[in-house]
Amino acid sequence: MRIVFMGTPDFAVGSLQALCESGKHEIVGVVTQPDRPKGRGNKMLMTPVKEYALEQGLTVYQPQKVKTPEFVQTLRELQPELIVVAAFGQFLSREILELPPHGCINVHASLLPKYRGAAPIQYAIIKGEKESGVTIMQMDIGMDTGAMLEKVVVPIAENTTMGELHDALREQGAALLLKVIDDIAAGTAVAEPQNDAEATYATLLDRSMEHIDWTKSAQEVHNLIRGFNPAPSTFTKLPNGKSLKIWGSRLTEKKSEAAAGTVVEAGKHSFFIACGSGVLEITEVQPESKKRMAAQVFLNGRGVAEGDILG
Structure with missing residues (x-):
């Protein structure tokens, strides 16, 4: 099948790689977001999808907006039978959605209709879900x-x-994509409408969410730390005013009457912080201007002591 692939981050690379390695399909074009400056030197960096596509000798397109008449014409000239989208980052117009004979399908990292939107992987963990998954859907204008x-x-x-x-969903989604395309080609794919009444949205992450609120329960704080690892990360403030990123935590059975944010115990390998309810064990941190380290290393450097209040 002639396929145009649209995607940008590492999650999308899994699906593009599966398509390439299957040997069944002709990737007639790869569409990704424009290169953007990043880091201290503002160096222009390729998207992960572009980097992989160029390694495979694929033709890459990077329109500022895919909806422009000029780029829609480019897509028409590619004559795709199907457009595959995975975390692309731009909305497709109705004109594009209706362009390929088999339409456009999307590899979405949640169990729809739960967690529509931009950050479904983070939200599944932040909200304490016991399962997530990948849904492949026939795209419409919404x-x-x-x-x-x-x-x-x-x-x-x-x-x-x-x-x-993320890595588990990337792998599972790529495998599922190949099956769905086979079903579409065979005419056996069955589309099930979503129940909009059950929909929830994973909106863009806000920087204010990175600051840990110790008045929340230990479970909620633990979920936030996990949900923001490896990006964008969470942080708290030490008594000296410096930031301390929290990378690793564990739930405990401990109880404490101390004020939220209080270090109630500082052991050899980790330290324990009172939350709004429950006590959370901290196992990995990153002091300001330093590298990530085990809590044990941080404690050896007299990072915190029992009675310190973080916030």
Whole structure:
């Protein structure tokens, strides 16, 4: 099948790689977001999808907006039978959605209709879900509102991080994509409408969410730390006013009457912080201007002591 692929981050690379390695399909074009400056030197960086596509010798397009008449004409000239979208980052117009004979399908990292939107992987963990998954849907003009073609469920364990879930969904979604395309080609794909009444939205992450609120329950704080690992990360403030990123935590059975944010115990390998309810064990941190380190290393450097209040 002649396919145009649209995607941008590492999550999308999994699907593009599966298409390339299947040997069944002709990737006639790869569309990704424009290169953007990043880091201290504002160096222009390629998107992960562009980097992989160029390694495979694929033709890459980077329109500022895919909806322009000029780029729609480019898509028409490519004559795709199907457009595959995975975390692309731009809305498609109705004209594009109706361009390929088999339409456009999207590889979405949640069990729709739950967590439509931009950050479904983070929200699944932040909200304490026990499972997530990938839904492949037939795209329509709405945001992740199209009819569902297939789903795969991926469990979320107590300490699963966003990065770990991302990688599992990337792999499972890529495998599911190949099956769905086979079904579309065979004419056996069945689309199931979403129940809009059950929809929830994973909106863009806000920087204010990174600051840990210790008045929340230990479970909620633990979920936030996991959901923001490896990006964008969470932080708290030390008594000296410096920031301390929190990368690793564990739930405990401990109880405390201390004020939220109080270090109630500083052991050899980790330290324990009172939350609005419950006590959370901190296992990995990153002091300001330093590298990530085990809590043990931080404590050896007299990072915090019992009675310190973080916030």
